[in-house]
Amino acid sequence: MKVVITGGAGFLGQRLARALLQRGSLTGPSGEATPIERIVLFDVVHAEGFSDPRVETRAGDIADASVIDAIIGNDTDSVFHLAAVVSGEAEADFDKGMRVNLDGTRHLLEICRKRARPVRFVFASSTAVFGGEMPSTVPPDFELNPQTSYGTQKAISEMLVNDYSRRGFIDGRSLRLPTISVRPGKPNRAASSFASGIVREPLAGIEAECPVAPTVRMWLCSPGTVIDNFFHAHELPAASLGTNRSLNLPGISVSVAQMVADLEAVAGKEVASRVRWNRDPKIAKLVDGWPAALDARRALSLGFRVDAQFADLIRAYMEGR
Numbered sequence: 001m002k003v004v005i006t007g008g009a010g011f012l013g014q015r016l017a018r019a020l021l022q023r024g025s026l027t028g029p030s031g032e033a034t035p036i037e038r039i040v041l042f043d044v045v046h047a048e049g050f051s052d053p054r055v056e057t058r059a060g061d062i063a064d065a066s067v068i069d070a071i072i073g074n075d076t077d078s079v080f081h082l083a084a085v086v087s088g089e090a091e092a093d094f095d096k097g098m099r100v101n102l103d104g105t106r107h108l109l110e111i112c113r114k115r116a117r118p119v120r121f122v123f124a125s126s127t128a129v130f131g132g133e134m135p136s137t138v139p140p141d142f143e144l145n146p147q148t149s150y151g152t153q154k155a156i157s158e159m160l161v162n163d164y165s166r167r168g169f170i171d172g173r174s175l176r177l178p179t180i181s182v183r184p185g186k187p188n189r190a191a192s193s194f195a196s197g198i199v200r201e202p203l204a205g206i207e208a209e210c211p212v213a214p215t216v217r218m219w220l221c222s223p224g225t226v227i228d229n230f231f232h233a234h235e236l237p238a239a240s241l242g243t244n245r246s247l248n249l250p251g252i253s254v255s256v257a258q259m260v261a262d263l264e265a266v267a268g269k270e271v272a273s274r275v276r277w278n279r280d281p282k283i284a285k286l287v288d289g290w291p292a293a294l295d296a297r298r299a300l301s302l303g304f305r306v307d308a309q310f311a312d313l314i315r316a317y318m319e320g321r
Contacts (some may be wrong), residue, residue, distance in 0.1 A: 001026060002075045006062060006108065007082035010126075011183055012226065014049070016080060017041055019227050021052055027235050028033055029117055042071055043083065047147035062104035064116045065111065072111045078120045080230060081108060086190035087128060087286060090150035101153035109160055113169035121161065121172040122233050125246065127219055129155040129176060131289045138291040140248050140298050158246045159268040163237075165245050173233045173241060176294070178221035178251030181310075182317035191286040195220065197265055198256070199314055206302025211280035214257035216293035221251045222313045224321055225305050232304055240302060250306035252292035262311040267318070 003020060007013040017039055020026070039045035039055050041047040046057040060067035061196075062083050072079070083104065090097030105123075112119040128151030129144045144155045160171035167231030183196040194210055195218055201208035221229075229249055240249075254262075300306065307313060 001028045001036055001077040002038040002040070002073075003070060003078045003080070004035055004040045004042060004076055005080045005082060006042050007084065007124075009043035009045050009047040009059075010082065011185060012180070012223070013041060013043065013082050014047055014081075015223060015227055016082070016230055017047070017050070017055065019055065019231070023231070026231075027079060027120075034077070038075075040071055063099045063107065065107040066188050068104075068111050072108070072115065072119070074116045076112075076115065076119055078122070078234060079108070079112065080122045080124075080234075082124045083107065084154075085150070086188055087126075087148060087150040088193075090153065090190045091191075091286065092189075093149055094149055097149050101150065102156055105153075105157040106160065109164050109170065113164060118168060118171050120234060121164075121170040122230060123157060123161050123172060123174040124159050124300040125174045125176045126151065126154045126295060127176050127178060127248075127291050128289075129158060130291045134291050137253075137293040137295050138248070139295045141233050148286055151289075162243075162245050166243065171238050172245050173236065174246040175229065175233055176224060176246065177262070178219040178249060178294075180223055180226055181218075181306070181313055182221050183223065184317070188267070190285050192218070194283070196257070198260065198275050199317065203267060203269045203318065204262065205274075205315060207276055208254060209275045209276045209278045210260075211278065211283040212256055212287050213279060213284070214260070214277065215255055216284075216287060217253050217255050218259070218287075219251040219253055219291060219293055220307075220310065220313065221249065222307050222316050225307050228303050229299075232302075236302060247299045247302075247304075248294040248296045249263055250296040250299055250304055251294065252307050252310060254310045259310055262309075263314060266311050266314045
């Protein structure tokens with residue numbers, strides 16, 4: 001079978017690709033486990049570090065329908081759609097966010113619709129689809145009321161995935177991802193980037209600024225768990241999802257103060273002292289509009305994984321997991 005990963009040069013895209021190579025198979029159109037013969041990693045730049053002959057890297061603009069048409073051939077069985085302009089960048093550049101996050105998703109869905117058989121389509125959505133006045137724990141049927149352009153683009157894309165699935169054009173699943181922590185590498189323009197930076201940089205001996213108040217609560221998930229949940233979403237039979245293909249993924253709700261306290265407990269006081277509290281009104285406004293916790297009972301009943309506590313996320317990062 002052939003698998004396409006958009007955003008394939010990114011951290012999650014590359015990690016997903018390596019996990020796919022190790023796994024070796026996915027459920028194919030026949031409903032049986034089918035060997036993965038080809039993985040196409042598509043992004044604005046070529047993914048690097050892959051020598052496996054099953055991997056092909058492609059670079060281009062996801063908003064260019066002709067580029068996507070050349071990648072999603074009739075032999076494509078599964079698509080993991082991770083490509084996106086991140087939250088802070090989508091808010092700063094409205095046109096770019098709309099072109100990539102919305103137009104790019106629409107082009108991708110439309111090209112999948114024209115293929116000979118329905119593609120199994122896993123879409124990385126976001127908790128940013130919620131906003132405004134919210135309860136302390138957001139239920140799965142809570143109205144979508146995004147307060148950012150990024151959240152709006154994700155919400156519209158979820159509705160498209162639902163409708164294309166209803167009509168039998170694709171077999172879609174939209175996963176509202178928690179903030180992923182701890183991410184390796186360098187900070188990006190996501191408003192949530194600090195949720196990794198206040199752990200990653202202090203562990204490397206570098207001071208890190210936290211742009212939100214210590215009392216702010218985050219809905220978090222480790223990289224390893226989210227990759228496992230991508231697989232689980234792909235393997236679920238369509239009948240188990242019903243008419244609503246959008247799922248609140250499980251996470252842990254933790255205050256930023258507790259994150260720093262856990263860093264101290266795991267790595268020591270000197271490491272935790274490298275976190276500097278310096279509120280950034282723009283970032284704080286975006287983060288304050290996100291839910292602090294989601295009711296993920298539906299996802300848990302379907303077998304999705306959840307992390308135990310934030311300290312475990314820190315240890316997993318330190319151990320390279």
